[in-house]
Amino acid sequence: MQPIAAAPELRCAMLEVEVFAADLAPEAPSPATVQRLCALAAAAVGVKDGHLAIEYVDDQRIAQLNAEHRGKSGPTDVLSFPIDGATEHDGSPRELGDVVICPEHTVDLREAIVHGVLHLVGLDHETDNGEMLALQAELLADRRSR
Secondary structure, three states, X not given: OOOEOOOHHHOOOEEEEEEEOHHHOOOOOOHHHHHHHHHHHHHOOOOXXXXXXXXXXXXXXXXXXXXXXXXXXXXXXXXXXXXXXXXXXXXXXXXXXXXXXXHHHOOOHHHHHHHHHHHHOOOOOOOOOOHHHHHHHHHHHOHHHO
């Protein structure tokens, strides 16, 4: 699948977003909205360029990934797999990683996208004092995320 082109207001950001298996999520946000959500979430912590992928999967696949990578049984809504965790970078585009979303177990796909990308850029609601989830709510309320 081809990377989603940046929306006009985000062209200065060089965040490349690829979406896979969109046919598994017919209610998914438009490609432009996916791009905006990813760019807003990454930019919120100062990441303006790089590459990431969003993949929609069925409940069996997400359950398998959840067991393999988190040791947890059963399906979940979203998993993130960061690749380039460097906080200091040499200036080359970062390979941020992959966000895997199971639409069957997700109430709000926009929220899952933002949540997954925030994990890719280093935030973790399991170890912070609510900062990630507060930022997530703020980003989703932002009119640019629609």
